[in-house]
Amino acid sequence: MIEAQGLTKRYGSKTAVDGISFTVHPGKVTGFLGPNGAGKSTTMRMIMGLDRPTHGTVTVNGRPYAQHRSPLTEVGALLEAKAVHTGRSARNHLRALAATHGIPDKRVNEVVSMTGLDAVAKRRVGGFSLGMGQRLGIAAALLGDPRTLILDEPVNGLDPEGVLWVRNLVKYLAAEGRTVFLSSHLMSEMALTADHLVVIGRGRIIADGPVQDVVARATTSTVRVRSPHATELAGLLAGPDVTITAVSPGVLDVHGATSEAVGEVAAAGRLVLHELTPITGSLEDAYMSLTQDAVEYHSGVPQATAPATGQSQPTSQEQAK
Numbered sequence: 001m002i003e004a005q006g007l008t009k010r011y012g013s014k015t016a017v018d019g020i021s022f023t024v025h026p027g028k029v030t031g032f033l034g035p036n037g038a039g040k041s042t043t044m045r046m047i048m049g050l051d052r053p054t055h056g057t058v059t060v061n062g063r064p065y066a067q068h069r070s071p072l073t074e075v076g077a078l079l080e081a082k083a084v085h086t087g088r089s090a091r092n093h094l095r096a097l098a099a100t101h102g103i104p105d106k107r108v109n110e111v112v113s114m115t116g117l118d119a120v121a122k123r124r125v126g127g128f129s130l131g132m133g134q135r136l137g138i139a140a141a142l143l144g145d146p147r148t149l150i151l152d153e154p155v156n157g158l159d160p161e162g163v164l165w166v167r168n169l170v171k172y173l174a175a176e177g178r179t180v181f182l183s184s185h186l187m188s189e190m191a192l193t194a195d196h197l198v199v200i201g202r203g204r205i206i207a208d209g210p211v212q213d214v215v216a217r218a219t220t221s222t223v224r225v226r227s228p229h230a231t232e233l234a235g236l237l238a239g240p241d242v243t244i245t246a247v248s249p250g251v252l253d254v255h256g257a258t259s260e261a262v263g264e265v266a267a268a269g270r271l272v273l274h275e276l277t278p279i280t281g282s283l284e285d286a287y288m289s290l291t292q293d294a295v296e297y298h299s300g301v302p303q304a305t306a307p308a309t310g311q312s313q314p315t316s317q318e319q320a321k
């Protein structure tokens with residue numbers, strides 16, 4: 001478990017983290033989201049005792065990181081994937097790390113296999129690709145078989161197979177009862193991986209809750225309905241809280257009514273429906289809406305005239321979660 005209370009970090013006049021309080025619970029994957037410069041890495045560094053809070057406290061498994069006798073068995077972290085001795089082989093890098101923490105060599109072989117590094121374990125780390133470096137960083141984080149894992153952008157640079165591997169790995173580790181806290185800018189991936197979200201912007205908490213709640217609160221849901229009697233149906237559905245948009249001939253988007261209500265109105269009016277689909281916003285929609293006032297570094301690229309980015313629900317992947 002990770003518990004932050006009034007956690008604050010100032011660098012000179014810049015407040016990177018501004019009095020945040022949150023708890024990361026075991027048994028779940030908690031995603032840590034926020035725009036560039038929001039304070040995610042600074043928060044993770046404070047959790048790991050690498051930066052001292054200006055105010056407030058943060059504990060891992062009940063104590064500040066530095067007070068753990070055997071920190072590697074408590075917390076494993078991937079903060080800077082390339083922070084390794086580039087002349088060493090991957091296996092020797094892990095062996096050196098294991099030796100200084102009293103971890104047996106056997107565990108090195110286990111994490112090498114777990115992270116798919118068997119074939120390259122003898123190669124010098126200096127020649128590793130970004131993705132291989134990420135795998136090595138994750139192997140190092142797992143070395144102490146820790147109860148808590150902190151992963152800053154673990155899928156950065158990984159190929160699709162690697163992204164899937166990280167997703168399955170962190171879900172497995174959480175299902176074992178571990179605490180998993182990870183950041184990513186890939187919303188679609190986070191939607192598939194995380195159970196819970198902490199969203200920060202300009203150093204402050206913007207949202208903290210189960211993924212579905214965060215998405216539901218920050219997006220509007222729509223019911224897509226297709227009927228040969230669309231005009232008549234629109235007339236029956238009309239009301240002060242209901243907005244109806246004609247998408248194309250015979251297709252309506254209804255805001256302000258549930259799919260059950262739309263279906264019942266259609267049945268009462270004896271109107272045939274060819275489609276009745278609840279459409280919820282995506283995590284990306286929610287994230288954009290939540291962080292719109294917290295983005296410090298705006299790009300100057302004009303927005304594409306995108307259709308509604310909402311997605312049908314539930315998808316087979318979501319059902320499989």
Ligand SMILES: Nc1ncnc2c1ncn2[C@@H]1O[C@H](COP(=O)(O)OP(=O)(O)OP(=O)(O)O)[C@@H](O)[C@H]1O
Pocket residue numbers: 011014015016034035036037038039040041042043
């Ligand atoms: N050592 C430092 N000295 C001065 N300012 C810093 C330092 N580290 C971070 N900052 C500033 O603190 C703010 C938060 O940075 P941080 O790296 O924690 O953000 P982040 O959410 O991890 O961003 P990103 O998504 O880009 O990695 C930024 O404005 C950054 O410039």
